[in-house]
Every structure is written in C-alpha cells, then in structure tokens.
Amino acid sequence: MLASWTRERTSNLAKIERGCVPGWPLEYWRQLGPPMIQPSGQPVPLPALGGLRGPDRLPGLETGRGPDHAALAGGIRQDCAALLSYAWGRFSTAIGPLFADFDQGRRAPRLPGPPYHFMTRVIAVDGPLGGMQEGSTVTAEYDVPDQAWCFEQNASGAMPFAVLMEIALQPCGWLAMYAGSVLGSPADLVFRNLDGTGPSRVRYRPALGPCAPAPNCGTSPRPAE
Amino acid sequence: MIIETFAVECSVAGGPADGVRIFAMDTAFGSSRPP
Numbered sequence: 001m002l003a004s005w006t007r008e009r010t011s012n013l014a015k016i017e018r019g020c021v022p023g024w025p026l027e028y029w030r031q032l033g034p035p036m037i038q039p040s041g042q043p044v045p046l047p048a049l050g051g052l053r054g055p056d057r058l059p060g061l062e063t064g065r066g067p068d069h070a071a072l073a074g075g076i077r078q079d080c081a082a083l084l085s086y087a088w089g090r091f092s093t094a095i096g097p098l099f100a101d102f103d104q105g106r107r108a109p110r111l112p113g114p115p116y117h118f119m120t121r122v123i124a125v126d127g128p129l130g131g132m133q134e135g136s137t138v139t140a141e142y143d144v145p146d147q148a149w150c151f152e153q154n155a156s157g158a159m160p161f162a163v164l165m166e167i168a169l170q171p172c173g174w175l176a177m178y179a180g181s182v183l184g185s186p187a188d189l190v191f192r193n194l195d196g197t198g199p200s201r202v203r204y205r206p207a208l209g210p211c212a213p214a215p216n217c218g219t220s221p222r223p224a225e
Numbered sequence: 226m227i228i229e230t231f232a233v234e235c236s237v238a239g240g241p242a243d244g245v246r247i248f249a250m251d252t253a254f255g256s257s258r259p260p
Contacts (some may be wrong), residue, residue: 084234120230127237137236143227171235172250181235183249 022105026050026089038115039147049114052081070121074129078122087113098130107188111170115149118142118167121175139172146206159201231256
C-alpha cells in the first residue's frame with residue numbers, strides 16, 4: 001500500500017490518497033534467518049520459514065552442495081533464494097528480466113511456499129529459456145530433512161505420497177515457467193494437473209535412511225501413504 | 226539434519242497443442258546421501 005499526504009491550501013484539510021502497489025513478502029523476510037524447517041504440525045510463522053540470511057544450506061546440513069552447485073537460469077543461480085522467489089518474491093529475481101512483466105501485478109503460477117515447498121535447488125537445465133521447446137529438461141534436488149512436519153504428521157512416520165508427488169511436480173512447474181508457458185499470453189494463466197501415474201515401491205521413512213526399491217530394505221511392500 | 230537428497234528430472238514430452246498450453250511431463254527420481 002502506498003499512501004501520500006497532501007494539504008489543500010484553501011481548506012487547510014488534510015487529504016490522504018491511497019493506492020495499491022505490488023509487494024512481495026520475501027523482500028522483507030529475506031532479511032531474517034537462517035531459515036527454519038517446520039518440524040511438526042505446529043505452524044511456524046512464515047517469515048521464519050522464508051528467512052534467507054545465513055548460509056545457503058540450512059543449519060547443520062552437510063550435503064556437500066554449496067551455492068555453486070545450483071545451475072543458472074535467466075542469469076540467476078537457482079538456489080534456495082531463487083526458488084523461494086517463485087513462491088513469495090519477484091519473478092525477475094526468480095528467473096530473470098524476461099519475466100519482469102509479472103512484477104507489475106500480473107498473475108502467473110507460483111511454487112508453493114514452505115512448509116509445502118519441496119525444491120532445494122536446480123542443478124541442470126537444458127533447453128532455451130522461454131523457448132517452449134519439446135525436450136527441455138530440468139534436474140532439481142530436494143534435501144530431505146530428518147525432522148519435518150510431513151513425517152511427524154503421518155501415523156506411519158513415512159513420507160506421505162502427496163509430498164512425494166510434490167517433489168516430482170514442483171520441478172515440472174518450474175520447467176513449465178522456464179519454458180515460457182505464460183509468456184506472450186494476454187490472459188493470466190494457471191496450472192492444472194490433469195493426469196498422471198506414479199508408482200511408489202517403498203515407504204520412505206527418515207529412520208530407515210535410503211532404501212533401494214527392493215523387498216529387503218525394512219519397508220512394507222505397501223505403497224507409501 | 227539432511228538425511229538424503231532426492232534428484233528429480235523432468236522433461237517436456239509434448240505440447241503445447243491446439244491453442245491450449247498443455248505440457249506432458251516425464252519425471253524420474255533418484256537419490257543420494259550426504260557425503
């Protein structure tokens with residue numbers, strides 16, 4: 001909200017004019033940090049989840065993947081900060097100036113913000129930015145924390161299938177944006193997932209660590225919930 | 226603590242078509258543990 005204050009000379013009355021201007025919560029929240037992960041069903045204030053101060057990685061993480069591990073797209077390194085911009089920031093800080101029109105109030109599809117944000121970085125992208133080219137490919141990574149609401153809130157302690165699905169779908173949404181699905185459209189577009197199949201062969205639980213899709217890794221043959 | 230990193234590869238398998246911006250996406254999963 002932008003407010004201006006003027007005083008009319010004749011009436012000596014104060015007059016306040018108001019108008020809406022675009023704003024992005026990440027512009028403010030990025031001054032906080034380090035970012036938290038919501039460990040349980042108890043909501044964590046969004047600013048605490050969106051803080052960007054501190055290391056690129058969350059505290060205590062030893063993934064060996066520093067900021068340089070992320071790929072460039074639109075001149076922007078697709079790390080934690082850029083991916084949070086897809087949720088709560090300017091599109092131009094997410095994917096570059098080609099998408100600057102969407103900083104002026106136009107709507108475009110966004111990634112969900114934490115705690116439903118399941119992309120940590122993009123490590124490779126192949127295909128032209130905005131090129132709408134079949135065969136364009138992205139490889140994204142998600143660092144799985146050992147304590148997160150999605151494990152704690154599931155009675156079995158396993159990663160819910162809805163989360164597994166998001167881990168796959170959010171990079172698809174990223175790629176659709178990168179390919180330019182919204183560019184050149186006079187209408188504001190949204191995403192709708194129409195159909196798909198996704199077999200789940202193991203239940204992923206943090207206490208078990210990595211499991212190969214084999215019968216003897218300590219998991220039930222039942223699909224993940 | 227990070228216990229594992231999931232890698233997801235997505236590719237545009239088809240589209241857009243017929244004036245509707247429909248994309249077909251293929252995805253594949255892999256994973257690795259922190260060193």
